[in-house]
Amino acid sequence: MALEDRNRVVVLEDRVENVSGADFPMGVDGQDVAFNLEGFKDTFDIRIVRITPTDIEFDLVGVDASIANALRRILIAEIPTMAIEKVYMINNTGVVQDEVLAHRLGLLPISADPNEFQWKRPDSVPTDQNTIVLKLDVACGVNRAAAPGETDPRKKYVNSSVYSSQLVWDPKGDQEQRFAARPIRPVHDDILITKLRPGQAVTCELHCEKGVGKDHAKFSPVATASYRLLPEIQILEDITGDDAELFRSCFPPGVVEIVEAKGVRKARVANPRKDTVSREVLRHKQFEGKVRLTRVRDHFIFSVESTGIIPPEELVTKALDVLMEKCDIAKAALARAVKSSEEDE
Amino acid sequence: MNAPERHEMFTLPEGARKIDMLKDPKMVNCIQFNIQREDHTLANILRYKILQHPQVLFAAYRMPHPLEYYVELKVQTTARTTPVDVVKEAIESLMLEYGNIRSAFDNELFRMDASVGDGPRTVGRMGAGYGGFGSLDTSTAEFGVARDMGERGDRGDDVDIDF
Numbered sequence: 001m002a003l004e005d006r007n008r009v010v011v012l013e014d015r016v017e018n019v020s021g022a023d024f025p026m027g028v029d030g031q032d033v034a035f036n037l038e039g040f041k042d043t044f045d046i047r048i049v050r051i052t053p054t055d056i057e058f059d060l061v062g063v064d065a066s067i068a069n070a071l072r073r074i075l076i077a078e079i080p081t082m083a084i085e086k087v088y089m090i091n092n093t094g095v096v097q098d099e100v101l102a103h104r105l106g107l108l109p110i111s112a113d114p115n116e117f118q119w120k121r122p123d124s125v126p127t128d129q130n131t132i133v134l135k136l137d138v139a140c141g142v143n144r145a146a147a148p149g150e151t152d153p154r155k156k157y158v159n160s161s162v163y164s165s166q167l168v169w170d171p172k173g174d175q176e177q178r179f180a181a182r183p184i185r186p187v188h189d190d191i192l193i194t195k196l197r198p199g200q201a202v203t204c205e206l207h208c209e210k211g212v213g214k215d216h217a218k219f220s221p222v223a224t225a226s227y228r229l230l231p232e233i234q235i236l237e238d239i240t241g242d243d244a245e246l247f248r249s250c251f252p253p254g255v256v257e258i259v260e261a262k263g264v265r266k267a268r269v270a271n272p273r274k275d276t277v278s279r280e281v282l283r284h285k286q287f288e289g290k291v292r293l294t295r296v297r298d299h300f301i302f303s304v305e306s307t308g309i310i311p312p313e314e315l316v317t318k319a320l321d322v323l324m325e326k327c328d329i330a331k332a333a334l335a336r337a338v339k340s341s342e343e344d345e
Numbered sequence: 346m347n348a349p350e351r352h353e354m355f356t357l358p359e360g361a362r363k364i365d366m367l368k369d370p371k372m373v374n375c376i377q378f379n380i381q382r383e384d385h386t387l388a389n390i391l392r393y394k395i396l397q398h399p400q401v402l403f404a405a406y407r408m409p410h411p412l413e414y415y416v417e418l419k420v421q422t423t424a425r426t427t428p429v430d431v432v433k434e435a436i437e438s439l440m441l442e443y444g445n446i447r448s449a450f451d452n453e454l455f456r457m458d459a460s461v462g463d464g465p466r467t468v469g470r471m472g473a474g475y476g477g478f479g480s481l482d483t484s485t486a487e488f489g490v491a492r493d494m495g496e497r498g499d500r501g502d503d504v505d506i507d508f
Contacts, residue, residue: 040441040442040445041445044445044446044449045449046446046449046450046453047453048453048454048457051457058450058453060446063442063446064393066389066390066392066393067390067393067442067443067446069385069386069389070386070387070389070390073384073385073386074386077386078386121352121356122350122352212355214354214355214384215351215352215354215355216351313454316450317447317450317451320443320446320447320450321447323386323443324440324443324444324447326383326386326387327387327436327439327440327443328440329363330363330364330380330383330387330391330436331433331436331437331440333362333363333364333380334364334378334429334432334433334436336362336363336364337362337363337364337365337366337378338366338429340362341366
């Protein structure tokens with residue numbers, strides 16, 4: 001295998017080759033892969049490509065898949081948030097059953113800083129340090145001001161739709177002062193919880209607790225957290241003329257551009273990031289042997305979309321902190337295990 | 346009915362140890378580490394780091410059962426070192442690596458904030474003009490020093506849970 005191919009995943013017509021890395025001793029002849037920080041610093045790079053209040057896209061270059069995957073797994077499952085965990089149903093005469101309504105309520109993202117709260121163990125009592133109380137008290141009735149013959153339930157009735165904005169925070173203890181700057185509320189106001197008709201009502205008390213995504217998906221702070229490898233299109237032989245047009249049309253717009261030099265139109269790769277690696281180009285006879293599709297094995301394009309509770313850039317730093325803490329705990333536990341095994345002998 | 350309690354997923358049972366070490370009677374210089382309340386997240390990066398060590402003969406992990414929240418990590422080394430030392434080195438090197446990623450990310454955030462104001466931010470260099478992997482200039486990246494691990498004691502959350 002050619003040296004430059006070592007960190008390329010090769011995408012062929014009917015299969016993908018060179019998928020797993022070989023960066024362990026004896027994996028590649030004469031290659032020193034033992035970790036050293038200087039070498040890592042040389043190859044490692046991180047670049048934020050796009051950042052908005054809800055999502056971030058960044059490139060993580062020069063790390064192993066296991067490192068990137070650990071980061072992704074932690075983003076999804078191990079960053080704590082606050083979510084509705086207990087629903088005390090006082091009255092529910094709507095058509096949505098108690099348990100279904102409780103489940104829907106649980107999935108609402110609640111804008112509260114999880115760092116401000118403690119973990120609630122199964123045997124501990126709710127306090128202002130580990131529980132947020134929200135209340136929902138809605139009754140549907142006929143709108144007397146509606147025009148006669150009105151058929152739109154939103155106008156004909158009041159509270160025909162119950163939205164997340166109707167949740168009321170009930171501060172306990174010193175919570176009102178602690179969260180004066182950022183009162184606790186649902187992240188979005190327009191999430192439909194249930195629908196009611198005149199005479200129906202929902203009254204309940206909701207307790208939010210701290211939890212992590214591996215316990216229940218409602219605690220996950222991300223809508224999605226995923227990565228893909230950077231696609232790479234290698235043009236091995238010049239593609240010119242009408243073939244260049246066809247070549248460009250094989251990729252999503254913006255991936256390939258056509259440059260004209262000395263009256264000859266030639267295809268050139270402009271932005272491989274936009275490629276979906278559809279392999280359309282490999283179906284055409286005229287490009288056989290002229291193009292090679294690969295992916296860069298250690299170039300991860302990370303995309304993290306927050307649910308709105310924690311800003312996306314903070315999610316990434318938090319994920320790295322959680323990983324660091326895991327290592328810390330493992331290190332201390334290993335030292336303890338060694339000590340106790342020495343005592344046994 | 347006999348489903349495990351949800352909290353069992355991350356709380357260490359009373360009297361249990363986070364890591365148990367079992368000597369393999371059939372293999373020389375081989376130890377199986379049973380790590381409680383951990384999954385692929387930690388085990389896979391550990392395995393990866395351990396395999397990079399030149400004195401390691403064998404390293405692999407498995408999760409014996411999805412409802413038993415522990416992983417088994419087996420490491421065999423040459424006589425020049427011990428599995429315990431190798432795992433320790435692997436953890437330390439992981440911490441270095443993540444410390445580096447963390448400080449590089451912080452630097453990158455700082456750079457983004459300095460170059461543009463609030464609202465949606467996009468970096469031009471990765472846009473239409475980005476000419477592929479080869480053009481990515483890694484030499485200009487600024488890296489801070491790996492963060493001092495001692496500073497992390499001030500994290501107020503996660504104090505009373507044993508992940």
